[in-house]
Amino acid sequence: MESLPIGNIELTWLRGGTFELDGGAMFGVVPKVLWEKRYPPSRGNNITLLADPILVRTPDANLLIETGLGNKLTEKQQRIFNVKAGWHLIDDLHSLGLEPSDIDYVVLTHCDFDHAGGLVMKTPDGLRLTFPEARYIIQAREWEDVKKPNKRSAHTFWPINFEGLEERGNLVLIDGDRELLPGIKLIHTGGHNRGHQIVQIESQGQVALHLGDLLPTHIHFNPLWVMAYDNYPLDVIELKERFEKEGISRDAWFVFYHDPFLRACRFNERGEVVEAIRVDQ
Numbered sequence: 001m002e003s004l005p006i007g008n009i010e011l012t013w014l015r016g017g018t019f020e021l022d023g024g025a026m027f028g029v030v031p032k033v034l035w036e037k038r039y040p041p042s043r044g045n046n047i048t049l050l051a052d053p054i055l056v057r058t059p060d061a062n063l064l065i066e067t068g069l070g071n072k073l074t075e076k077q078q079r080i081f082n083v084k085a086g087w088h089l090i091d092d093l094h095s096l097g098l099e100p101s102d103i104d105y106v107v108l109t110h111c112d113f114d115h116a117g118g119l120v121m122k123t124p125d126g127l128r129l130t131f132p133e134a135r136y137i138i139q140a141r142e143w144e145d146v147k148k149p150n151k152r153s154a155h156t157f158w159p160i161n162f163e164g165l166e167e168r169g170n171l172v173l174i175d176g177d178r179e180l181l182p183g184i185k186l187i188h189t190g191g192h193n194r195g196h197q198i199v200q201i202e203s204q205g206q207v208a209l210h211l212g213d214l215l216p217t218h219i220h221f222n223p224l225w226v227m228a229y230d231n232y233p234l235d236v237i238e239l240k241e242r243f244e245k246e247g248i249s250r251d252a253w254f255v256f257y258h259d260p261f262l263r264a265c266r267f268n269e270r271g272e273v274v275e276a277i278r279v280d281q
Contacts (some may be wrong), residue, residue, distance in 0.1 A: 001092060002263045002277055004253060007203025009183055012055045012257060013263050016068020016118060018085035020046040024205070025228040026216070029259035036167065049217075049258045050279070051090060054210065056098070056201065060181055061104040065144040065199055065210055066257050067118030067130065072160055080268075089118055090130075096223050103131040105180065108138050109212030110193040111153070112148050116161040121217050127163050129170060136165060137180060139188055140173040142195025148254050180251040189214065189243075192229070198243070207252035208264070221271040244271075 015029050023045050027035040032045070042048045048162055056063040058073070063231055071181045077083075091099060108115055121130040149157045165171050178186045185200040192213040200211040215221070223240040226233045248255060255264040265276040 001095070002280055004185050004208070004255070004264050006201050006206045006208045006253065007183070008059055009201055009203045010057045011201070011208065012057070012096065014055055014068070015049040015085065015088040016053045016066070017045070017070075017083060017087045017114075018050055018129060018260070019069060019114070020048055020084070023047040025219075028226050028228045028230070028233065030100070030225050031273065035219070035225070048084070048260050049114075050260050051117070052257060053118070054255060055093075055258065056079055056184065057201075058181055058183060059229045061199060062102055063105040063107060063181065063184065064103050064134070065107050066109065066115045067106060069114060070117030070119070070121060070130075070161065072117065072120070072122050072127075087118060090121075099130045101133045103134045104135045106131055106136045106200060107186065107197075108136070108142075109160075109198060109210070109257075110196045111138065111142050112130040112156040112193070112213075113158045113161060115213075117159075119161055120163050127160070129164060129168055132168075132170075134170060135172045136170050137172050137174060137178075137186065139195035139197050140175045141188075141190075142193060142197075143171070143173050145194055145228055160229075189239050191239045192227075207247070207250045207264070208245060208255050209247045209252050210255045210257070211240075211243055212257070212278070214243070215254060215256070217256060218254070218262050218265050218267075218273060218276075219259075221267060 001012050023041050051068045053068050054065040068089050071087050120127050146157045176188045183203045188197050198212050201208040203218050223237045226236045230236045253264045263277040265273045268274050
């Protein structure tokens with residue numbers, strides 16, 4: 001498991017699953033002849049993606065950003081998304097001396113199935129919340145869309161991923177920006193989804209930015225390289241320009257959930273990677 005210290009806060013990536021999506025969808029209008037030079041397709045037009053949650057350990061709490069694919073995918077879904085590695089999040093927590101009950105907060109940048117799949121897990125006794133003591137932090141606008149999805153979002157907001165969350169009282173809805181803990185700030189952006197949020201981590205003069213699906217991999221740095229999955233692509237372009245410029249000016253680490261090559265990196269103003277933590281293959 002790769003880790004990154006940000007002052008007195010430590011980030012550690014956990015194994016949440018490896019899967020594939022269509023490369024054309026992941027790069028939108030960018031011609032394949034351009035993106036495939038940097039991100040070779042794995043089979044057909046598909047590219048490999050990770051869904052690896054980020055454990056954030058602060059002096060005050062344990063926080064998890066995203067939850068991985070989970071263990072509830074049907075055989076058909078596993079075939080459709082060509083799941084190549086499973087969900088080992090709990091095993092990885094155990095190896096760090098933690099139980100699921102030790103997680104104090106779970107932050108979702110948004111509620112697509114590949115981010116929310118591990119909120120609820122399948123057990124021999126049925127479905128239960130994976131992190132029973134945690135407060136699950138989601139933007140109110142995102143939750144509105146989960147409860148009443150449109151024809152497009154219904155294909156990615158799967159009810160099984162949220163079963164019991166509201167009833168158990170673990171759900172915390174926020175409206176806009178929020179300092180969740182000292183050094184941990186959630187910023188509502190929209191763009192990818194209406195309720196998409198990002199995470200800023202700051203400690204002892206060091207900064208990390210998790211831009212969620214605004215910047216799914218380091219190869220998406222070019223603001224115009226947006227996904228067909230983005231619901232508001234023009235907003236994504238403006239948001240990437242803003243937060244990339246801000247992050248570079250602060251010498252921030254950009255941390256990734258989906259990137260199969262890099263866990264985190266620093267960019268220069270030309271978008272070149274100048275320092276990186278690579279995925280341990």
